[in-house]
Amino acid sequence: MSPEPLPAMNPLKSIYNWWAGLAKAFRHEMHTITHDAGVLVFFVVLPLAYPIIYTIIYNPEVVENLPVAVVDNSRTAQSRELVRMTDATPELELYDYATDMGEARRWWSEQKVVGVLEIPADYAASIGRDEQAHVTFFCDMSLLLRYRAALSALTSVQLATGSQITQARIDALGADGLISASPVEVDTNFLGDTQQGFASFIMPGIVVLILQQSMVLGICLIAGTRSDRRRRGDYITDRDDYRAPASASVLGKALAYTFFYIPATLFILHYVPVIFRLPHQGDAIQWLLFSLPLLLASAMFGLTLSHMMREREDAFIYIVFTSVVFLFMSGLTWPMFAMPDALHALSRVVPATAGVEGFVHINSNSATLAEQSHNYLWLWFLAAAYFVGAVILQAILNRHARRALSRA
Amino acid sequence: MSAFTESLKLGVAQITSRKMYVYAMVLVPLLCTLFFVGLMHRGLPLRTPVGIVDLDLSPSSRKITRMLNSEEVLAIDYRYDSFEEAMASVRRGESFGFFLIPENFERDAVAGKEPSLSLFTNMSFFVPGTLSFKGFKTGAVLTTAGLAQTKLTAVGVPDDATMALLSPVSIDNNGIGNPWMNYNYYLTTSFMSALMQLMVMLVTIYSITQEIKWGTSVRWLATARGSILRAVVGKLLPQTVVFYITGLAMQGLLYGFFHFPLNCSAWTIAAAMLLLVIASQALAVFFVSVLPNGRLALSVAALVGILAFSIAAFSFPVASMYGSVGIFSYILPVRYYFLIYCNQGLNGLALYYSRFYFAALLAFPLLGWVLLPRLKRACLRPVYVP
Secondary structure, three states: OOOOOOOOOOHHHHHHHHHHHHHHHHHHHHHHHHOOHHHHHHHHHHHHHHHHHHHHHHOOOOOOOEEEEEEEOOOOHHHHHHHHHHHHOOOEEEEEEOOOHHHHHHHHHOOOOOEEEEEOOOHHHHHHOOOOEEEEEEEEOOOHHHHHHHHHHHHHHHHHHHHHHHHHHHHHHOOEOOEOOOOOEEEEEEEOOOOOOHHHHHHHHHHHHHHHHHHHHHHHHHHHHHHHHHHOOOOOOOHHHHHOOHHHHHHHHHHHHHHHOHHHHHHHHHHHHHHOOOOOOOOHHHHHHHHHHHHHHHHHHHHHHHHHOOOOOHHHHHHOOHHHHHHHHOOOOOOHHHOOHHHHHHHOOOHHHHHHHHHHHHHHHOOOOOOOHHHHHHHHHHHHHHHHHHHHHHHHHHHHHHHHHHHO | OOHHHHHHHHHHHHHOOOHHHHHHHHHHHHHHHHHHHHHOOOOOOOOEEEEEEEOOOOHHHHHHHHHHHOOOOEEEEEEEOOHHHHHHHHHHOOOOEEEEEOOOHHHHHHOOOOOEEEEEEEOOOHHHHHHHHHHHHHHHHHHHHHHHHHHHHHOOOOHHHHHHHHOOEEEEEEEEOOOOOOHHHHHHHHHHHHHHHHHHHHHHHHHHHHHHHOOOHHHHHHHOOOOHHHHHHHHHHHHHHHHHHHHHHHHHHHHHHOOOOOOOOHHHHHHHHHHHHHHHHHHHHHHHHHOOOHHHHHHHHHHHHHHHHHHOOOOOOHHHOOHHHHHHHHHOHHHHHHHHHHHHHHOOOOHHHHHHHHHHHHHHHHHHHHOHHHHHHHHHOOOOOO
């Protein structure tokens, strides 16, 4: 049995129907978005609030003044100088001298200190004898960022103390003028996140993920709501959606989401970096052009996933946790080249992966669209692929819904 | 049959009614565990793809290139002819940094003109940026030392004394409990517990607000003979059991199968998991009592649950956050679970040092209990607000 009238014989008429369906789907979806408080929370509140919340969390940017215990078995002017230099680094701060390792260990257990600097009894003597003096640092490893901060502080202490002593020894040798302690200068340049701040590194990537995820959540909420209506036997409310050609309705919806997201995209990709002084080097034309396939691919991705939703609230169960998985897939925290090949391939099916990689390079490293063309083209490909997926699923749903409508 | 048994039966019936519950309670936590362990199975990303701009093309510069390439954190995958070419390659995302050896480097070094080596790392990507920086810096220091050593030998300093002369103080860094600096140990452990908390909270709220949504909450309360406590416990206890089994499987995978460090009794960490599940359920019951509306309560739980990944501070320390943000981390069960793992599992301290964390987790059920009368009122007059 065929519940629908046969396709119009006139090709012009069917072309007209297709465009009419597209326009109708667009208008209808805009209406749905603006009249559903739940969708507005995802589409407006979430992209506005999350970047601000995240930046506030990470804005202190750097780890400073980690308390350190010192066990000084040398008790000499030289060892005290070493402690003073450690205390003077921005990263580390002297908590107190401990009488022995036992006491220092107790402080560490009570989380009063995050590290212990142990200076051996022969520290000053070794320096006096022109030997190498060994100092040991024990670092709490509960957080890698702390270890990294301590490591860089101690490296600079070691180099500074070392070069003082070295210069004195070279002078004593009488080789002064002939050689210096540093025959080569090293000039370090940090690209992108020049201040090495945590927020400056993580935010440009996270905002892209927020764009995709908030959109997918909203799309799934809309689909779940329609599914709720079908569960209640209501096929009438959304009958236009079921009767339109699947490709027209999918494209119309995706365009509506993309259009609705223009202000949020500008806010998130431009104003957030400006307000919080995050890296924002890229040329506006480049990232604006880049964001178009990003939004479209996210919309199509969401429309494909939305067919999993059986109830309005299902989006929370099915989608929310994926943000964490997608963050790791994006290569922002764990680099792509260190991923197993299978997971690397899997990560490419998520639009945000190419989106994060492309946007971060454009935004923080001022890459051009041409330099990021692999990600740009991949996003267009994903948009097309998920469009096909969403159309097939929509067509299956439409067949079922049209049958139910004709029965009613 | 007693009212409690009937409530329990309802709870079991609900979580077997849809495949979604199996997905949320078992598949998501376990598949994500495998995903994270698989993703970071190398522990530390080695062989960061970087490049070299060798403008000197001398024996010295070739030696530096070889030395850099032999470092485990670096892979010299690209050779560029100019600075511009190297920058473009970084912008394309091929390499994460490069090392520049200027023209006449060897000649100037020998002549004592102090030429400079330049290193560039892309800090837009934190981990590879940091690692390539470390590799380049080591390379530069070794180059400097090598050149200085040659000269010192030339002025007659004995070979064995040059090292003490060039690097008179050495500071050994020892990471307690994780000397390998394995990222997997932290990220997987902490993210998996935060994921557990998230899924527990979402399923708890979803299952309770389903009753209000479909108007079955009156019958649900009647089955428990009007006791909201009995109704809630009856509904949630089967979920506690399923989540706990999933949690144990997760811990079995991490500490048993993948040999993550666990310097405490398995009972301790297993007990902490049970407390994490119950505390997360209690926090969710608190949310749903305040907001007996499915979508709003789920939104709050999703917000809190996702922020927990950042705020419970698995990567960025609470002590370095703004005070008000840091305080917020203490209302999250997973924060206590994470601290227990660090104290017991990683650092192997006496249980005594974690006493407050266990106590805090035990206090969460009280939080869930206080507003139950409010939830009861909502269940007696169910209104579904979409």
